[in-house]
Amino acid sequence: MKHDLATRRSFLGQIGLGSFALASLLRDERTTHANELVDPDSVRGPWSGVVRPAHVPPRVKRVIQLYMAGGPSHLETFDHKPTLAKLDGRPTPETYTKGQQIAQLQGKELKCLGPQAKFAKHGAGGVEISEFFPELAKVADELCVVRSLKTEQINHDPAHTLMNTGSSISGRPSMGSWLLYGLGAETENLPGYVVLISTGKGGQMQPIAARQWHSGFLPSRFQGVALRSQGDPVLYLRSPDGVTAERQREVVDAAVGLNRLRDAVAADSEIATRIAQYEMAFRMQTSAPELMDIADEPQSVLDLYGTKGPDGSFNYNCLLARRLAERGVRMIQLYHRDWDHHGAIRKNMEITAPEVDRAMMALLTDLKQRGMLDETLVVWNGEFGRTPMAQGNGRDHHIQGFSCWLAGGGVKRGFTYGATDELGYKAVENVVDVHDYHATMLHLLGIDHKRLTVNFQGLDMRLTNVSGRVVKEILA
Numbered sequence: 001m002k003h004d005l006a007t008r009r010s011f012l013g014q015i016g017l018g019s020f021a022l023a024s025l026l027r028d029e030r031t032t033h034a035n036e037l038v039d040p041d042s043v044r045g046p047w048s049g050v051v052r053p054a055h056v057p058p059r060v061k062r063v064i065q066l067y068m069a070g071g072p073s074h075l076e077t078f079d080h081k082p083t084l085a086k087l088d089g090r091p092t093p094e095t096y097t098k099g100q101q102i103a104q105l106q107g108k109e110l111k112c113l114g115p116q117a118k119f120a121k122h123g124a125g126g127v128e129i130s131e132f133f134p135e136l137a138k139v140a141d142e143l144c145v146v147r148s149l150k151t152e153q154i155n156h157d158p159a160h161t162l163m164n165t166g167s168s169i170s171g172r173p174s175m176g177s178w179l180l181y182g183l184g185a186e187t188e189n190l191p192g193y194v195v196l197i198s199t200g201k202g203g204q205m206q207p208i209a210a211r212q213w214h215s216g217f218l219p220s221r222f223q224g225v226a227l228r229s230q231g232d233p234v235l236y237l238r239s240p241d242g243v244t245a246e247r248q249r250e251v252v253d254a255a256v257g258l259n260r261l262r263d264a265v266a267a268d269s270e271i272a273t274r275i276a277q278y279e280m281a282f283r284m285q286t287s288a289p290e291l292m293d294i295a296d297e298p299q300s301v302l303d304l305y306g307t308k309g310p311d312g313s314f315n316y317n318c319l320l321a322r323r324l325a326e327r328g329v330r331m332i333q334l335y336h337r338d339w340d341h342h343g344a345i346r347k348n349m350e351i352t353a354p355e356v357d358r359a360m361m362a363l364l365t366d367l368k369q370r371g372m373l374d375e376t377l378v379v380w381n382g383e384f385g386r387t388p389m390a391q392g393n394g395r396d397h398h399i400q401g402f403s404c405w406l407a408g409g410g411v412k413r414g415f416t417y418g419a420t421d422e423l424g425y426k427a428v429e430n431v432v433d434v435h436d437y438h439a440t441m442l443h444l445l446g447i448d449h450k451r452l453t454v455n456f457q458g459l460d461m462r463l464t465n466v467s468g469r470v471v472k473e474i475l476a
Contacts, residue, residue, distance in 0.1 A: 046188050047180070047181075047185070047192075049182050059445075063441060064325060064332045064363070065378075066360060066363075066380045067382070069339060070156070070204065070340030070341070070382065071385060071397060071398075075395070075424050076130055076345065078127075080115070081388070081423060091112075092110040092112050100400070101154055104396050105387065112388055113390035116346040135358045136360050138361055139364045141414035142414070147417070147419055148432050149432050149434075150399060151402075152399065153384070156383060160209075161211070163381065163434055165216065166465050173215050173222070177214070179330050179442075183330060186329075193225065194324055195225065195227070198313055198355075199337045200337065213333065292310060292320075304365065305362040314336045314356050315362070326372070336356055338355060344393055344394060345394045345395055377408045377441060378408050379405070379406050379441065380405045384399050385403065388423045411474055412474055412475065439470050449462060
């Protein structure tokens with residue numbers, strides 16, 4: 001039986017180009033759609049993004065996200081609560097907790113747990129930072145601390161998904177995928193969206209699913225690529241013994257040729273993506289080892305970060321983040337899986353905070369010395385905060401109020417924004433939700449979050465769902 005597979009050109013010929021011309025005229029010009037992605041020609045070769053020109057003047061070129069997986073406690077990091085200290089061990093007033101969503105403490109006696117750290121003001125801006133971050137405190141005047149963040153999901157996995165994709169429903173594009181789709185990248189030899197993961201020695205290790213950097217309903221060329229910071233950055237990067245670069249090129253060309261034959265018939269954007277990824281993989285055989293080879297880094301830089309080389313640590317990943325930024329990667333995410341402190345929070349903070357403290361200071365210092373900080377947005381956050389109430393000698397999950405910080409181009413420096421109540425339970429002043437957070441990041445990159453949309457299943461989908469505002473008060 002013969003199967004007639006219509007090509008894109010024959011399909012256009014049958015229905016007439018007038019329909020497409022009319023659709024183009026009727027389309028809202030204020031919105032950037034992804035409908036052209038069904039055309040494989042639009043995803044073949046270097047991708048320069050659909051936001052052309054920028055919606056607003058861009059302040060930065062890239063984002064480095066320092067993601068503290070597990071939910072770092074705002075009460076031991078950036079939100080000083082003297083009143084909570086006075087109530088240590090006493091029952092938590094019901095006016096705070098009655099009818100509120102609580103995770104594992106639901107139905108249990110709720111007693112206050114005072115801050116397990118001393119705080120001090122640092123820098124000209126007087127940013128309050130706990131004693132657990134003495135190195136970060138040295139660059140306090142680079143930080144814009146937001147102490148009024150809130151989220152909607154109280155369990156780790158959906159909270160990760162919301163923070164990464166703007167939705168607690170799995171299957172939506174991640175923030176990095178939106179950035180890569182909207183803006184493209186300044187590199188052809190490395191993925192435009194890279195993920196690095198490190199694991200510490202304190203707290204409960206949080207699993208991080210690959211769907212947190214998935215492209216969702218966008219073509220898969222926009223998904224993040226997880227690089228390993230020990231050994232080869234990706235598996236099977238090196239050619240087998242006896243296979244020369246010329247021979248490898250022949251294999252890639254043959255595979256690409258076969259895919260192009262199918263592409264001409266099926267007009268499937270995923271086939272075009274496959275073609276582009278074959279080419280990327282071939283180029284990465286040279287670019288990835290060069291990225292990981294830090295022999296060209298002076299000893300002073302290695303000392304600054306506190307790393308000797310590819311050891312899989314957060315310190316080394318921060319150095320890699322700077323190297324990736326130099327090479328034109330658009331979105332770089334560093335996950336550190338060590339922040340789920342349900343018990344022994346003081347002891348675990350003494351382990352976990354030093355695992356990231358020096359490296360965060362080093363990254364900001366290094367970027368600034370190289371003239372890159374003004375064109376980079378560095379953000380620090382977890383998926384939620386921790387309760388003012390005790391869970392033994394630890395803290396439970398908390399969504400009503402927690403902290404993050406931003407640094408780099410376009411944000412105020414040495415600045416603190418928003419506040420929680422006197423116990424640190426609820427954000428009460430200048431509240432910022434996850435969609436606001438995303439809208440502000442997109443704005444700094446030159447994107448209006450309401451205009452970068454993808455028509456999916458009849459809806460114009462976007463990173464910020466149906467809400468979100470740019471937090472202009474923190475912009476420089």
